[in-house]
Amino acid sequence: MPTAERSIIHVDMDAFYASVEQLDRPELRGLPVIVAGLGRRGVVSTCSYEARRYGVRSAMPTAQARRLCPDGVYLSPRADRYEEVSAEVFAVFEGITPQIEGLSLDEAFLDVTASLRLLGGVEAIGRGIKQDIRDRTGLTASVGIGPNKWLAKLASELSKPDGLLRIRADEAPARLSPLPIGRLWTVGKVTEQALHRLGIRTIGELAACDPARLTRALGRQATLLQALARGEDERAVEPVRAEQSIGAEHTFDEDVVRLDMAEAWLLRQCERVAERARARGLAGHTVTVKLREPPFVTHTRQARLGAPSASAADIYDVARRLLNVWWQTQPTPRLRLLGVSLSGFDRRPQEDMFASAPMAAATDQVQDRINLRFGTGSLVRAGSLRTRGRG
Ligand SMILES: [Mg+2]
The missing domain is CATH 3.30.1490.100 (DNA polymerase, Y-family, little finger domain)
Incomplete structure (x- = not known):
């Protein structure tokens, strides 16, 4: 039986909205596709990997995207269609475990710790999920595997697109330490700048920083950040979070x-x-x-x-x-x-x-x-x- 270590999988569809558009309209494959609000104040929802080469990013004003990528294909989101595909993706998850925490239409955590013996190893489960999603939807997903949510999510991000990556607990320090602190979960611009002022630029430097010094600069947040920097994260996968x-x-x-x-x-x-x-x-x-x-x-x-x-x-x-x-x-x-x-x-x-x-x-x-x-x-x-x- 597995030890106390959990097996968490993070699944994230690649460029989801744009990929659905390219799936439904094959003539768009290989082209920069930008799904966005098309009004004067529109913002980019998702863009294809082809569009990312021009510097287009999610959350960017559409007007700015048009300047960077004037020949891109700009499309309004089709929420109904994305929900339809999303249901197929989540049906794949339900075949694995009820321990599913959906983060959005195309992204979820799965705690497969209890499914390992039945389904044969966490990497086999991860490969199976990718294959099933491809069979059911024709789309690619990236799968990250880790002993906790933070490492699983990082693993899927690092493996994109169409990737599968496992980060084991004992590999976490080596994986994490060269990454810029902006990659750390919960670190936004403000915290990033505060850490830069302390001369801390990488996750490894954050892990090695004197805790007292860090607490003086960041307050109570310091302990959590250092735990994450060491690859520790106790948060549970919460299947139907009854949120406030x-x-x-x-x-x-x-x-x-x-x-x-x-x-x-x-x-x-x-x-x-x-x-x-x-x-x-x-x-x-x-x-x-x-x-x-x-x-x-x-x-x-x-x-x-x-x-x-x-x-x-x-x-x-x-x-x-x-x-x-x-x-x-x-x-x-x-x-x-x-x-x-x-x-x-x-x-x-x-x-x-x-x-x-x-x-x-x-x-x-x-x-x-x-x-x-x-x-x-x-x-x-x-x-x-x-x-x-x-x-
Ligand atoms: Mg995604």
Whole structure:
């Protein structure tokens, strides 16, 4: 039997939206394909590897992408189609284990520790997942394997595209130490700059730093960061996380002083939140916008949706209004951070929301299987999400 060491797999589809477009329209294969908001304030959702060669990246304003890659193929996202393919991908995961934590439509953690004996080794499971996804969807995924979530996710990132990489606990220090600290989970621009000021540029230097010195500079965060730098991460894979809220936020490299730019970023965050909510079969009725003025003055503004939703358009509609009201009341509006979250998940999504996509059904199945295995008592908070099903 395996020891106490866990076997975690992180699966991430390669350039998911763009790959689906290239799958459905073979004439686009080999071309730079950019799936993006096409309006004046649009932001890039996903781009193909061909487009990345021009410097195009996710979350970049579409206008900037067009300057870098004027001959690219620019397409609006087709959410229904991506959800359909996503359901196929998650069906592959369900064949392996009920211990699935979906992060978005195309990305999930699987804890396969309990499946090893039955399914024959973690690398064989990883190869099988890649093959099954290819057979069912015609698309490639990258698979990372590790003793915890952080190393599994890093492994899939390092292996992209179409990769498979395992990082064992004893290999972690050698793998991690040359990487820039920006690669470390939870390290954003602000923390990165603080670490640079201490002369720390690599994960290895972070691991070796005197803990007292690090704590003086970073506070309580220091202990967590050093554990991650050593390759340690205790977080569990949480199959149906009964979340209080699903949020996304962005810290700007340069403060945003234009409302149209702020709105473009807000839309991108709303898309991420909606995608994550849908991946978990959740719909929320409260939208909160988080606005931080430099350096650290944070405001939040909250409003309710007319009906629970997991639609980016619905969330953005409310979030944008909140942003505009705040903006107009500031003498010199200036944002360092902008975020949005969805909360109030007190019932299941409306059936018609998923009428064209089997995603909700897939999520139901996972939850039902978990209930079968562990009894409904293990899902107390998630249970409140199920009440509508009884009516
Ligand atoms: Mg992906």
